Structures are given as C-alpha cells and as structure tokens.
Amino acid sequence: MKTAGAARLGDDPGQSRVAFAREWAAAIGPPPTPSDPPSDPPPATSGDAPDDRLSDLLTGLTATLHAAVRDDGSTARAREVGRGLVEHGLAASETLERTLAFVGEHLAADVEPGRLMAALGALAAGFTDALCQRSLDEQEQHHELRTTRSAESAVRAGEAKFRAVFQTSALAITVSDANGVILDCNDAMLALLDRTADELIGTRGRDLLHPDERQVISHAAQRLHNGQEHVRAETRLIRADGELVNVLIALALLRDDDGAPAFYVTMMESLDEVRALQTQLVRQSLHDMQTGLANRSQFVGWLESAVGSRGPATLALVVFDLDGFRVVNDAYGHEVGNRILTAVAGHLRSVFDEVGKLARIGPDEFAVLIHDPADVATVVSLAESAVEQLAEPVWVEDDGIGVTASVGIVVRPARGADAAELLRCVDLTVRWAKDDGKAQWALYDKERDQRERARMRLAASIAGGLEQGEFRVDYEPVHSLVDGALLAVEARLRWDHPTEGVLDPQELVSLSTCTGMAARLGKWSIAQACADAGRWHAEFGDAAPVLSMDLTARECQEPELVATVRQALRECGLPARLLQFELGEQLPALINEDQVEELTYLAGHGVRLVLDQVGGGNVPLDRLRRLPLTAVKFQGSPVHGLAEGADPVEESAAVALLTWSRTLGLPLFAAGVRTRFEARRLVELGVTGAQGPLFGSALLTAEQVRGILGKS
Numbered sequence: 001m002k003t004a005g006a007a008r009l010g011d012d013p014g015q016s017r018v019a020f021a022r023e024w025a026a027a028i029g030p031p032p033t034p035s036d037p038p039s040d041p042p043p044a045t046s047g048d049a050p051d052d053r054l055s056d057l058l059t060g061l062t063a064t065l066h067a068a069v070r071d072d073g074s075t076a077r078a079r080e081v082g083r084g085l086v087e088h089g090l091a092a093s094e095t096l097e098r099t100l101a102f103v104g105e106h107l108a109a110d111v112e113p114g115r116l117m118a119a120l121g122a123l124a125a126g127f128t129d130a131l132c133q134r135s136l137d138e139q140e141q142h143h144e145l146r147t148t149r150s151a152e153s154a155v156r157a158g159e160a161k162f163r164a165v166f167q168t169s170a171l172a173i174t175v176s177d178a179n180g181v182i183l184d185c186n187d188a189m190l191a192l193l194d195r196t197a198d199e200l201i202g203t204r205g206r207d208l209l210h211p212d213e214r215q216v217i218s219h220a221a222q223r224l225h226n227g228q229e230h231v232r233a234e235t236r237l238i239r240a241d242g243e244l245v246n247v248l249i250a251l252a253l254l255r256d257d258d259g260a261p262a263f264y265v266t267m268m269e270s271l272d273e274v275r276a277l278q279t280q281l282v283r284q285s286l287h288d289m290q291t292g293l294a295n296r297s298q299f300v301g302w303l304e305s306a307v308g309s310r311g312p313a314t315l316a317l318v319v320f321d322l323d324g325f326r327v328v329n330d331a332y333g334h335e336v337g338n339r340i341l342t343a344v345a346g347h348l349r350s351v352f353d354e355v356g357k358l359a360r361i362g363p364d365e366f367a368v369l370i371h372d373p374a375d376v377a378t379v380v381s382l383a384e385s386a387v388e389q390l391a392e393p394v395w396v397e398d399d400g401i402g403v404t405a406s407v408g409i410v411v412r413p414a415r416g417a418d419a420a421e422l423l424r425c426v427d428l429t430v431r432w433a434k435d436d437g438k439a440q441w442a443l444y445d446k447e448r449d450q451r452e453r454a455r456m457r458l459a460a461s462i463a464g465g466l467e468q469g470e471f472r473v474d475y476e477p478v479h480s481l482v483d484g485a486l487l488a489v490e491a492r493l494r495w496d497h498p499t500e501g502v503l504d505p506q507e508l509v510s511l512s513t514c515t516g517m518a519a520r521l522g523k524w525s526i527a528q529a530c531a532d533a534g535r536w537h538a539e540f541g542d543a544a545p546v547l548s549m550d551l552t553a554r555e556c557q558e559p560e561l562v563a564t565v566r567q568a569l570r571e572c573g574l575p576a577r578l579l580q581f582e583l584g585e586q587l588p589a590l591i592n593e594d595q596v597e598e599l600t601y602l603a604g605h606g607v608r609l610v611l612d613q614v615g616g617g618n619v620p621l622d623r624l625r626r627l628p629l630t631a632v633k634f635q636g637s638p639v640h641g642l643a644e645g646a647d648p649v650e651e652s653a654a655v656a657l658l659t660w661s662r663t664l665g666l667p668l669f670a671a672g673v674r675t676r677f678e679a680r681r682l683v684e685l686g687v688t689g690a691q692g693p694l695f696g697s698a699l700l701t702a703e704q705v706r707g708i709l710g711k712s
Contacts, residue, residue, distance in 0.1 A: 017066065020106065021059040027102040028095050029054075057088055065103065068119045069111045075122035082126025086134060096127050172247075172268040178261045180205045180221075192247075192270060194240040205266065210236040210244060217251075224253040225261065234271065246271040288360040290338055291345035299359035300419060302369050307417040312371035315414040316356070316379045317422055320348065320386065320405040321430045323438045325364040328401060336396050340403060347389040351382055367426075376411050376443070383407045383441050404439035406430055411444075425449065458500065459511040466517075466524065470496050473528045474699035477708070478548065478669065478691045481683045486708060488546035488580065490691065491529040492699055493521060513554065522555040527568045530579065532702040534572025540709045544578060546608070551581040553590040562598050565607065576606030582633060585613045588626055596626050603628040610669070613638070632661055634687075635671035642681040643674070658685040 061081050068077035085095060100120055107116055166173055172189035176182050185200050193200070193208065206214050213235040220231040230252040237245045247268045256262040286298040294302075306315050322344065329337040341364070348366055352358050356370035373379050387407060393400030408429030410422060425444050433442035465471060475489035495503040503511075512518040526549065533547040555561060569576055581602075588611075591599075603609050608630040634657070640646065641654030661668055662685075670682050673692035682690060700708070 017062045018055075018059055021062045022055045023106070024058045024062070024099070024102055025054040028090065028098045061085070065119070065123075068122070069107060069115055075118055078119040078122035079126030079129070082123040082128070083130040085127055086130035091131055091134065096124060100124060169267075172270075174200075174205060174264075174266045174268075176205050176264040176266065178263070180264065183263070189268070192239075192245060192268065193237060199240075205264075208237050210238060212236075217249075220251055221253075221264070224251065224264075237268070291342055291360050293345055293366070294357065294359035296359065296361040299357070299361050299367055299369065300423075302357050302359075303419040303422060306369060306371065307414050307419055307422070309415060311414045313414060314372055315412065315417075316368075316370040316373040316376075317410040317412075317426045318356075318368040318370070318379065318383055319361070319408045319426045319430050320344075320366045320368075320383075320390075321362075321408070321434070322364040323404045323406055323434070325403065328403070332396060332399075332401070336401070339396070340394055340401060343394045344390060344403065347392070348386055351386045351389065355382065371414075373411060376409075379409055379411060380441065380443070383409060387439070387441070406433035406438050407441035408433055409441055409443050428452070455511065456514075458497070458503075459515040459517075462495075462512060462515060462517045462521070465495055465497065466521070470498065471521070471524070472496065472701075473525055473532065474701055475532075475705050476691055476699055477695060477705075478545075478689050479695050481679055481688060481690050486545050486712065487689045488548045489700070489705055490548040490550075490582070491525060493525045494699070509552070513552075518552060518554045519558050522552065523558075523564050525549070526564060527571075530568040530572045530574050532705075533578060534574040535702075536706060536709060537574055537578060539706070543709060543712065545705070545709075546578050546580050547574070548580040548582055548610070550612070551583055551587075553584070553587050556587065556591050556595045556599070562601055565602060566605075576602075577608070579606075580608035580610055580630075582610045582612045583627070585611065600628055603630070612671075629664075629666060631667040631669055632664065633669040633671060634658070634661075639670050639672055639678060639682070639692075640674075642678050642685075644677040655685065658682075658687065662686045 061084050064077050064084070065081050068074060068081065082096075085091070085099065100123065103123070104116065104120055111119075166184075166186050169186060170188055172192045173186045174182050174189055175184045182200055182203055182205055185197065190197060190200065200208075206217060209217060216233060216235060220233055223231055230250060232248065232250050234246065234248050237247055239245055248271055250267045252265045253261055254263040254265060286295060286301075287293065288295045303317070306312060325337070325340075328340055341360075344366065345358075345360065348358055348368070352368045352370075356368045358366065358368050361367045370379065387405055390405055391402050393402040395401075408426045408431075410426045410429060412422065412425075428449060429442050429444045432448070433440055436442065472494050474492050474494050476492055477486055478488040478490060479485065480487050492505045493508055494505065495508050497503055508521075509518070512521050529547055529549060533544065536544040558564070565579070568574075569579065581599075583599075599609060609627055610631040610633050611627070611629050612633045612635070637650060638654045638657050641650035646654075658668065667689070668685075668687045670678075670687045670690040671692055673679055673682065673690040673694045675694060679690060679694060
C-alpha cells in the first residue's frame with residue numbers, strides 16, 4: 001500500500017525522478033566504497049539519510065525505468081535497469097528483493113498492472129543475467145591467474161631441473177655468452193680440466209682449446225649462426241697441467257626472443273675414457289672370464305681369417321671335449337668345476353702356447369687352431385701330450401680330481417675352406433671319439449663323414465616318408481618243425497625309399513632310434529599289422545596265424561603303450577591271444593617296475609610275451625621271473641652251434657642252453673634256421689617252431705600271407 005507523500009514517476013522528468021531515486025536509495029542502502037568488495041553493504045536502516053552517490057546512480061536508472069513503463073513499454077529497458085544494478089556493484093540478493101518491492105509499491109497506482117509486472121520480471125531477469133555473466137568473468141579471471149601462476153611455477157621448476165642436471169651431469173657442460181665468454185660451468189667440467197670455477201668463469205672458451213683446434217670450433221660456431229641446430233665435433237682441450245684431453249663436444253646456440261644469438265651451451269665427453277671403456281668391453285666380449293682364454297667369438301674370427309686368401313696353406317683344428325664334466329659339477333659344485341676348468345686351461349697352454357691359438361669355445365670345450373702344422377702325426381702327438389697332462393689330478397681337500405677328454409682333429413688345406421664347415425667337421429670328429437669309448441682322439445675321415453651324413457639325411461626324412469605312405473609292414477613266416485604248418489608271422493617294418501630302395505628292417509630301427517621316431521613308427525606299425533591280422537582272422541578264423549612283433553625298450557617307455565595296443569585290437573577285431581610281442585634279451589634289465597606292470601597287464605588280457613635271446617644265456621633268472629613269458633626264442637650261436645660240422649664247444653654250449661631252457665616249461669622257438677640238419681637237431685632238443693632261410697628268404701606281403709592261408 002502506497003504511503004502518503006511517496007515519490008511518483010510523473011510526466012515531469014526533473015524533481016519527481018530525483019525524489020524517486022532518493023527514496024529508492026534509502027530503501028536499498030548506500031553504495032560500496034571503491035575499497036569495498038563488489039557486493040552490497042548492509043541496507044540502511046529507517047531514518048538513515050540516503051547516500052548522494054547512490055542517489056545519483058539510481059537517478060540515471062530511474063530514467064531508464066520510466067522509459068520501460070511509460071514511453072515504449074520495452075522490457076529491454078527494464079533488463080538494462082537490472083543489469084545496471086549489478087554492474088555498479090549492487091549485486092546482493094537483498095538489493096534485488098528490495099528494489100522489486102520498492103518499484104512495485106510506488107508504481108502500482110501509475111502503471112498498468114500488466115506492464116508493471118512485465119517490467120519487474122524483465123528487471124529481475126536482467127539482474128540475474130548480469131550476475132551470471134559477472135560470475136563467469138570472475139572465473140575466467142581466476143583461471144587466467146592460476147594459469148599465469150602455473151606457468152611461472154613451471155618455469156621455476158624447469159630452471160631447477162636444468163640446474164640439477166647441469167650440476168650433476170657426468171658430461172662436462174659450459175654456458176657462454178654470444179662472444180664465447182664462459183658464464184657458468186659444472187663440476188664435471190672442472191674435473192675434466194683440473195681447474196677451479198674462478199679460473200674458468202670469465203675466460204673465453206677458445207682459450208681452452210689446443211691452438212690447432214680453434215679454427216675448427218670457429219667454423220662450427222659459424223654453422224650454428226647460419227641456422228644449424230647443433231654441431232658435434234672431436235677436439236682437444238688443454239688441462240691445467242698442460243696435458244691434452246681428447247673430447248667429443250656438442251655445441252648448441254640459444255637465441256633470444258628476437259632471434260639474436262644469446263648463449264652457447266657446450267657439452268663435452270672425454271674420448272680417452274670412452275676409448276678405454278670400449279677397449280675393456282671389446283676384451284670382455286672376446287675372452288672367457290673364467291679361464292682368460294679367447295672365447296668362441298674370437299676363435300671363430302681367427303678361423304675365418306685363416307681360411308682367407310692370405311691365410312696359411314694348411315691348418316689343424318683340435319677340439320678337446322671334457323668327458324663327463326657334469327659329474328664334477330654335480331658332485332663338488334660349480335666352484336670346484338671352475339677350478340678344474342682353470343687347471344685344464346693351464347695344461348693346454350703349456351702344450352699349445354708356442355704352437356697355436358687356444359680358446360674356450362663351450363662350457364666344457366677347448367679348441368686350438370694351428371697354422372701350417374708340420375704333419376698330421378705332429379698334431380696327434382700334441383693332442384696325446386695334452387690328454388696325458390689333463391689326467392693329472394687337481395686336489396680338492398682329500399680328493400684328487402682328474403678329467404679325460406675326447407679329442408677331434410681336423411687337418412685340412414686352409415685357403416678357400418669354409419669356417420663353418422670346418423667347425424662342423426671337428427664337432428663330428430669329437431662325437432666319433434666319444435662314441436668309440438671317450439678319453440681318446442679321432443681323426444676326421446671324409447668318407448665316414450659322407451656315409452654318416454647320408455645316413456642322417458635318411459633318418460631326418462623318416463617323418464616325411466611316413467607322411468607320403470612310403471612305409472609298409474611285411475611278414476616273415478614261422479613254421480611248425482613237426483608238420484610245417486604256419487604258426488605265426490613276424491611283422492617287419494619296411495621303408496620303400498624312392499631313391500635308396502627298400503631299407504633293411506634293422507637299419508630302419510637304428511635310424512628311427514637316433515631321431516626319436518622309434519615310438520611313432522612303433523605305434524604306426526602296431527596299428528598296421530593288427531589291421532592285417534584282423535582281416536586274416538575275420539576270413540580264416542582260428543586258422544589265422546599269431547601276429548608276432550618286436551617290442552623295443554623305447555616303446556615300453558611310452559606311457560600310452562597299453563592304450564595303443566588295446567585300441568589297435570579293438571579297431572581291427574583281433575583277439576588278444578593272436579598278438580605276440582618279442583622282447584629283446586636286454587629289455588628286462590632296461591625297463592622299470594611300472595613298465596613291467598604294463599606288460600603284465602597286457603599278458604593278463606591275453607597278449608603273448610616271448611623272450612628273444614640273440615646270444616643265449618644273457619638274462620639272469622631273476623629277470624625272467626619279472627615277466628609273464630609265454631615262450632622263449634633263440635637265434636645266433638644257440639642255433640648255428642647245431643649245424644652239421646659245427647665246433648664241438650659251440651655245439652655243447654647250444655645243447656646245454658636248450659636243454660636247460662626246457663626246464664622253464666615254455667615253448668621254444670628258433671630264428672635264422674638255415675638247414676634241415678639244424679631243424680632236426682632243434683626238434684630233438686624240444687624246439688617246436690622256427691623261421692629263417694630254410695623256409696624262404698623273402699618276406700611276405702599281407703596279401704601273400706592271405707594266399708598261403710587260403711591254400712591251407
């Protein structure tokens with residue numbers, strides 16, 4: 001409700017508007033002083049005289065407000081009033097609240113209600129917009145301030161980091177002005193030149209250079225001035241004692257904001273120290289740390305140099321491979337093993353130091369390279385002398401430890417030879433020495449090498465031959481010595497090689513053993529032979545022969561042997577009683593208890609086990625009792641000793657063996673029977689079945705076995 005005598009916005013723009021502004025000022029309080037924060041002071045209490053500064057400010061806003069409600073009724077003018085309050089520091093919420101109350105109360109009688117409400121809303125909106133904008137401006141100002149402070153902090157941190165790097169760097173560093181006068185240097189620079197900071201700072205950098213080097217550095221500086229970012233060069237500096245220091249420098253030019261040269265930063269590294277370190281590293285990379293001898297890398301370099309066009313006419317390559325050195329390490333530990341290696345190196349030095357170049361080329365291998373040896377006999381004599389010295393014991397407490405070595409010797413023309421091939425030849429020769437009994441030397445034999453390489457190529461290609469279907473199983477018949485009936489067939493794995501022809505079964509066993517293919521071939525041959533025998537049984541029933549197969553110790557070691565055999569029998573429908581495994585005379589001594597249990601399991605399910613005694617009498621009785629044997633088979637001297645006109649001693653031994661074997665109560669068989677006379681004597685001694693040349697030398701295919709069964 002309007003009070004009496006209240007100011008009104010009449011048509012007179014003079015006194016009435018001033019009075020309105022004064023009352024408005026009294027309603028909201030005095031304006032802030034310049035030192036006050038940008039917010040409203042507490043409002044004036046009733047009876048306070050309005051501040052003239054606030055009245056003058058509101059007089060201008062009163063004119064704008066008059067235009068908003070009288071002249072054009074534009075809400076934009078009312079928004080200006082709200083913004084004006086905030087822009088002049090009257091931004092408190094109480095200011096807006098009291099302004100709206102004052103204006104609404106004093107203009108209610110003079111202004112149309114709709115227009116008045118629109119003006120008040122626009123004023124509030126303008127006030128709010130201005131307040132938001134001011135908040136955004138303040139946030140931006142704060143952000144700029146924080147950014148400035150962060151940048152300043154980063155600069156300070158960067159300067160601190162640079163200073164730390166500068167002072168602690170192992171590289172010598174100087175900072176010079178545009179004229180080359182040293183402004184600062186680090187401790188590494190002082191140590192490099194053996195000078196103090198007072199002696200260096202303020203001097204010209206070029207005065208530290210050897211006179212012959214100053215022109216080079218001047219040219220480097222000119223390249224920096226021409227726009228190159230940095231320059232590296234080798235030069236010489238003069239120490240305080242006059243000694244020269246070879247250094248590698250990196251020179252950089254720093255420019256000011258206008259692009260003018262400001263400072264030179266020079267970093268230096270002593271090449272004398274670097275080259276000494278490089279020499280040490282090269283030595284370490286080419287020498288064995290334990291024995292001090294050259295290592296394999298250096299030895300190979302010697303060998304490659306020797307086979308060049310300027311090398312010797314001939315060379316001898318001798319390699320000593322210590323026999324069973326692992327036993328020393330396992331028994332005494334690596335520390336004692338290293339003592340033995342050092343002693344071995346000393347013995348070899350005493351023999352070869354004046355003759356050839358000595359190196360340790362492996363954990364327990366030593367090699368000697370001899371240029372133009374007098375002859376092969378001389379090299380062999382040196383090797384024997386070295387082996388004799390190696391036998392001298394090294395005492396470790398009460399134990400005198402000696403070592404032996406297998407020695408490979410290669411003497412070949414040098415020029416035009418291949419270093420890698422020479423190493424292969426000597427490694428092969430060492431293996432010959434080990435295979436022949438160790439603790440001896442072997443001389444490279446080219447023909448033997450060619451034979452073994454051909455053999456190894458065959459061995460390595462077994463997997464491919466199996467994949468290409470080049471393997472098959474043939475059969476050797478076993479006949480009754482009583483009526484000649486076909487009792488069994490012994491499976492023989494054959495390899496029909498495309499270039500070598502059909503390989504001998506025994507050769508194939510040897511090849512597969514040295515490449516680890518024996519187990520895979522054994523599994524394949526069991527499946528193939530059982531498949532053939534299954535077809536014979538399906539067609540001829542009980543007239544089908546027993547399938548006999550050799551079972552090696554390696555096959556017995558396969559954890560899947562029982563599963564392999566059972567699967568083969570199941571898939572081909574062959575009764576277990578028609579499968580027979582022949583065990584070599586050494587096998588009972590080679591297998592463990594778990595493998596004996598697997599063979600016993602097979603025997604318990606009907607598979608027959610036959611002991612194949614090649615020489616006879618080599619298996620102790622306790623070994624025989626370990627296996628559930630169903631028969632014993634003899635070949636070699638127990639059979640040939642019964643030949644017509646045989647040596648009486650051999651005949652007596654054969655008769656005694658076969659007579660004793662009958663006490664086992666097992667059927668006896670013979671292999672390799674050549675004549676009817678042998679067959680008759682075998683029958684007299686209780687042998688029931690036989691195989692060999694007497695019954696034909698050719699092996700039978702599966703179809704040929706089927707044909708024989710069909711005729712019988």
